[in-house]
Amino acid sequence: MKKREERLILGKGQYADDLEFNNMAHLVFVGSPHAHAKIVSIDITRALALPGVVTVVTGKEVAAHTRHLPVQANFTSKGWTWRLAEIYAISSDKVRWYGEPVAAVVAETEEIARQAAELVSVRYDLLPLAGDLRTALNPGAPKVYEDWEDNKQVHLVFDFGDPDKAFAMADQVLSVTNREGRVTGLPIEPRGCVGVYDTKNDTLEMWGSFQTPFLARHNISATLGIPEAKVKINAVDIGGAFGLKIHAWKENVVALASKLTGRPVKWMEPHRDFVTTGPHQRDVFWDGKIAFKNDGTLLGLKATVFHDLGVESTNKGIAALSIFPACSSPTNMYKWVGMHVEGIGTVTNKSFYCAYRGYGKDKGIKFIEGAINQVAKQLNMTPEAIRMKNFIQPHEFPYHQINNYVLDSGDYPAVLNKAMEMADLDGFRKHKKELADQGRYLGIGLVTAIEPAGVAVPNCQMGGITEARVLITPDGSVEVHSDRTEIGQGTEISHATIVADILGMDPAHIHVKRVTSDFIGQGPLSSRGAVYPASAVAKAARLLREKVVKCAAWLLKISQDQVVLEKGFIYPADAPEKKISYAQFAEKVFFFPGPRGLDPEMLKAHDHLLDVTTTWYSPTTPESGSSYTSFCVSADIAAVEVDIDTGVTQIIKYVHVHDAGTIINSQVVDGQIHGGIIQGIGEALYEGLNYDESGLLQNTSFSNYLIPTSVEAPDIEIAHLETPSPFSETGSKGMGEAPIIGSKAVILDAIEDALTPFGIRVNDSPATPEKVRSWIRQATGQGR
């Protein structure tokens, strides 16, 4: 069952850095030391003179041999502001952010390439900065893209339900804001790949840390002008991704370098480069008003969310696209009359914005959960009481939300009740009072969330396409192909379990193949794994089962309803002793007696070909416009103690109750929960990318961009409820991102609760010790 894990444990992983090819050269990028500057000249002569240097690729070569990076999402036609930049993989005229590559050195060894990179001499003319959102939006601000009117890339306006009616009905309206700092997902393994251009066949093949090979192929092919049919992208073992390895951009330069040199070219990104020139996320500011009745009934929201997107250059719409779920997600799991939400995305001189666990759907939920807890305080209600009052009820599913999400299933009150019971909420509240008498600050946070999972947004690369193939080979083993790359989230275990159950086989005989661009699909982004690829695989396995049953009925000379498939054997229901193994079965169907030994009608129907390729698409998306198919449910309760002298937050207890529909493998689900929660805690307490006034990123390593270590990570108590989704083939829901949403919100809520005596609103993450101390100083009037 855990074939992959056993292989990796034995040290037999093959990650990008482990790839080796004959005659392979190594590529190292030269990054800009400035955040915004004109490139006056690039002198590569000294670099080229270094023995062992093969070539140096600059923006000039890239412009001569490639096309602009292709558009990935374009919603200009909708009447919204939606600007895109025409940019090459390496710019030749100016740099727009700190670390932006200006050249790539190719050499015989990585060490020589690194040395030569130091010898590339670039003259820059510094330009004024659009270093943050406020500066960038100022009239007359320095422009990141000269041909744009200003730095506003996106402005989306949504009216869900009837927002004016909601506010007209309200007894009260409360102003709420929330700020999330800029973060990076930061897998331990950076990005890397090898490009091999075959000059005889004019084909390109790449191996590397590709989270979405099919999309990467499209983008690399389009850039290099090679037909997609002549390009193949292979995902190797991937050392964590979380969305950060979807994007292909520097990889395009690696491909070009291989084409220009005619040699395999390897690029392994230094970890600091992964921080400075990798995808960033969050960095939003919410400003809104929430309308409600005095009895706690929630009515509406009017809000604007401002995004600091960094540069647009390498993204071509994918960063902008994340503003959709940010604007839609505040509805969370409650009933509303209406919402008016505007999403503004601004480009600045920072690294680009792309996917990281949450992508956008997390932002609205974190904002609204904080807002609802403010409403509860205003009304002297408990956070659980206001939620219970506004939850969509179990009998109301499927529920057509005002934002067009079709919520599939769930029992929201049951999830919250279970969490309260496990957390001993009353006991902790009593304990809080006792500690308060001792001058200690305990806080209890409570947050509930649904995760919109399995994205399908038509008209862009997140369109929801997926394909799967399941086949039986002549030796009776099974191959499973899909677009679901393994990034540590249990693809192999899940697929093998699904197929083994359907075919009645031992999972040991199920071989889940590595993902390549040969199979259509978006990959495992947006928690699609348990929704799209798992559904496609289940569907293919069921169709294959029908073929197996037909062939077996003929071979065993029994009726189809008498065929039993169990534990790797096939037998008549009333005569188990006549069992044949899958190996014997497959051999008979393929070779002995072979297809001619089967019923001619079966041959006409191709039933003897034990191979099914199929696709799967959401049953709700086409008609409702719901961009997500499943919505897993969670409740997080945390107790923290804040040391008001040091500002340090310690997590005393953490409870997470979860309903992800049918669970395929609980160990895998628990692992996703653990990891996601700890990442959310990191964002809540420590993680923040800091650019200085010159636009230089200050924290580019693990020593100053702090992710939780084993010491900071708390123990987590988990319980599962299982309300199957009616919309996926297996009843399971996507759940990979849910834990990072609730955990960040609940820790901040708990800190705010702990600091109640100071009246501090904790709405600016990360809540670092420094920041907590400064809030307390401000609240108590002790200096600035």
Added chain:
Amino acid sequence: MKIPLTFVLNHQKTTFEIDPWQTLLEVLRNQGRKTSVHRSCEEGECGACTVLLNNKPVNSCLVLAASVQGASVMTSEGLVKNGRPHPLMKAFTDELGIQCGFCTPGMLMNAYALIQDAGDTVLTDAVIRKALEGNLCRCTGYINIVKSVMVAQKSKLAGEWW
């Protein structure tokens, strides 16, 4: 100019021709083909390249290869016996103390030293967490890793280790 380097690698006396400036990480990966030793930060921060040097865990990216002349170095490949996973490895698989697998080999070597050094003292959650502080993991949230180490120590105390 290459220099010869002789040391015991995974129980076997080994000699490589190395450049004097090479780190132990580079020599283990490039000359030694021990690709379980993973390269990430190259600054001694992440722990992905942890190996045992004379039975003590070190970040091999910070060790000058030439300095291990005559020493004993063990990578996670050295735990494997006749192709069989070490009970410590089995514990990580059984408890799913592994997700993407990139931090795992370094984590294993640190955990191995921890359990060896603990003798008969049963390791507590807090002690394990403190010991593994230098091995960053972004996937598991550490919970199943701590559990794996506890299970592994039980197997050691039950005499199942080699």
